Amino acid sequence: MLLSGCIIDEDVIYDGSHSIETISFTMWKNAMAAAHALVYALVWIVTTTNGKIPDVFVSCRFSEDCLLPCAFKPAAEEVIGWTRQEVMVHSFAQGRDQLDQQHTHFTGRTALFTDQIAHGNASLLLKLCNTQDRGRYHCHVATTRGNQESFVIAKVEAPVQSLTLEMTRLSGHEELKCSSRDVYPAPHVSWYTVPPEPLDTLKPITRKMANKNGLYSVESKLRKLPRKDSSTYTYFCTVNSSYDTQTWRASLQERELSSEEGGELTIPCLSPMALHNFTLTWTFTSADESKDILTFNSQTELTSNQWAGQAQVDHDLILSGDGSLRLQNPQNAEHTGTYTCTFSNGRSHHMVHIWVNITATAVERLQAEGSSWLWVFAVLLAALAVLVTVLILCRRKKADRSPASKSAEVATEMHAMSTDERENGIQSENSNQTD
Numbered sequence: 001m002l003l004s005g006c007i008i009d010e011d012v013i014y015d016g017s018h019s020i021e022t023i024s025f026t027m028w029k030n031a032m033a034a035a036h037a038l039v040y041a042l043v044w045i046v047t048t049t050n051g052k053i054p055d056v057f058v059s060c061r062f063s064e065d066c067l068l069p070c071a072f073k074p075a076a077e078e079v080i081g082w083t084r085q086e087v088m089v090h091s092f093a094q095g096r097d098q099l100d101q102q103h104t105h106f107t108g109r110t111a112l113f114t115d116q117i118a119h120g121n122a123s124l125l126l127k128l129c130n131t132q133d134r135g136r137y138h139c140h141v142a143t144t145r146g147n148q149e150s151f152v153i154a155k156v157e158a159p160v161q162s163l164t165l166e167m168t169r170l171s172g173h174e175e176l177k178c179s180s181r182d183v184y185p186a187p188h189v190s191w192y193t194v195p196p197e198p199l200d201t202l203k204p205i206t207r208k209m210a211n212k213n214g215l216y217s218v219e220s221k222l223r224k225l226p227r228k229d230s231s232t233y234t235y236f237c238t239v240n241s242s243y244d245t246q247t248w249r250a251s252l253q254e255r256e257l258s259s260e261e262g263g264e265l266t267i268p269c270l271s272p273m274a275l276h277n278f279t280l281t282w283t284f285t286s287a288d289e290s291k292d293i294l295t296f297n298s299q300t301e302l303t304s305n306q307w308a309g310q311a312q313v314d315h316d317l318i319l320s321g322d323g324s325l326r327l328q329n330p331q332n333a334e335h336t337g338t339y340t341c342t343f344s345n346g347r348s349h350h351m352v353h354i355w356v357n358i359t360a361t362a363v364e365r366l367q368a369e370g371s372s373w374l375w376v377f378a379v380l381l382a383a384l385a386v387l388v389t390v391l392i393l394c395r396r397k398k399a400d401r402s403p404a405s406k407s408a409e410v411a412t413e414m415h416a417m418s419t420d421e422r423e424n425g426i427q428s429e430n431s432n433q434t435d
């Protein structure tokens with residue numbers, strides 16, 4: 001009984017201890033599980049922070065092909081899935097593309113390098129990129145070795161390809177217009193002048209518009225500044241887009257020049273900044289018709305001159321930024337007009353418009369004035385000659401009939417009489433009317 005009781009007690013104790021043991025065991029088990037979970041979590045954190053492949057950044061050019069890289073440890077039974085924000089971009093399983101779930105945005109524009117997959121290359125070729133293709137792409141590869149994943153962040157850019165700066169008079173006053181088109185993302189336009197003026201004096205107005213492809217056209221206008229002293233402003237317009245570190249720049253200057261015909265005339269043109277690998281072109285515009293004068297290439301140091309013998313430039317001076325044109329024997333009719341000098345190298349265009357007025361020489365002007373007087377003089381002389389001839393003829397006719405002195409008297413009398421007669425006639429007419 002005692003024993004039994006004891007046993008019972010023991011049992012009880014045992015039972016009790018058992019229950020305690022069970023509790024502690026469960027606690028231990030739970031603690032172990034928690035520790036395990038912690039370790040697992042730590043391992044997971046370590047693997048996901050250290051072991052995870054960092055995002056790859058890719059810059060795609062608008063309307064060109066773009067490669068989104070993805071590499072994995074090669075193993076059999078590859079299942080590749082490319083997605084972007086839960087949208088199916090491309091998938092591959094059982095040795096071939098599985099495109100029935102592909103989003104229509106990507107239809108016909110994606111491809112894997114099938115022959116490279118066995119070598120652990122799951123890179124995606126995205127063809128004809130557009131502005132809607134940007135985003136974070138997920139590459140997921142499942143093989144017999146397990147799952148592997150990586151991300152590619154793709155941006156799309158359409159870099160600045162041209163910049164135009166021109167003077168317009170469309171709105172009634174003289175304006176400078178700087179424009180560029182088909183750029184993505186929206187470009188940034190800024191202006192400055194030499195000599196400098198504060199931006200709130202320039203007050204440019206810039207408009208940006210996106211076309212249906214998402215590409216931007218930008219147009220910025222600036223009123224021509226009133227002329228200060230004798231200085232001529234050089235206007236600069238710069239355009240840059242955020243993905244493109246290089247800036248496009250255009251400048252424009254307008255000048256006037258007056259010179260006499262003949263001799264040699266130097267039309268000045270200085271590049272406003274040092275350029276490498278540039279071309280210099282001179283054109284001539286008269287009566288809305290433009291002609292090329294010459295082009296100089298700084299790399300080849302060759303000039304193609306359409307005005308050979310009439311115009312020339314100095315190669316050494318051009319290379320140091322002085323593109324001045326020397327005109328031989330300029331003539332008023334042929335050479336009066338606007339000369340445009342342009343220094344350009346890819347992203348920079350510097351233009352100087354020079355309105356050149358070739359005036360006739362002093363001697364010629366005198367000759368011109370002299371000849372006009374001569375003409376009047378000649379007419380007078382001719383008139384006088386005719387008068388004299390008439391008089392002489394009359395005199396001769398009268399001399400045949402009567403003495404010369406009388407004929408003159410008669411002529412005078414006849415003249416007086418005819419005048420009297422006419423006056424009388426008029427008078428009589430008037431009197432008739434009054435009667």
Ligand SMILES: *[C@@H]1O[C@H](CO)[C@@H](O)[C@H](O)[C@H]1NC(C)=O
Pocket residue numbers: 067069070071113116120121122123
């Ligand atoms: C995958 O293959 C393509 C085509 O040969 C190659 O251009 C690309 O660099 C490769 N990418 C990787 C991650 O190996």
Ligand SMILES: *[C@@H]1O[C@H](CO)[C@@H](O)[C@H](O)[C@H]1NC(C)=O
Pocket residue numbers: 186187188240241242243
């Ligand atoms: C363009 O360049 C200016 C400096 O010249 C800079 O402040 C601006 O952020 C750039 N804009 C873009 C869109 O990159």
Ligand SMILES: *[C@@H]1O[C@H](CO)[C@@H](O)[C@H](O)[C@H]1NC(C)=O
Pocket residue numbers: 276277299
């Ligand atoms: C000029 O162009 C040539 C060939 O295009 C290039 O090798 C050289 O680096 C360029 N020079 C400069 C200063 O840009």
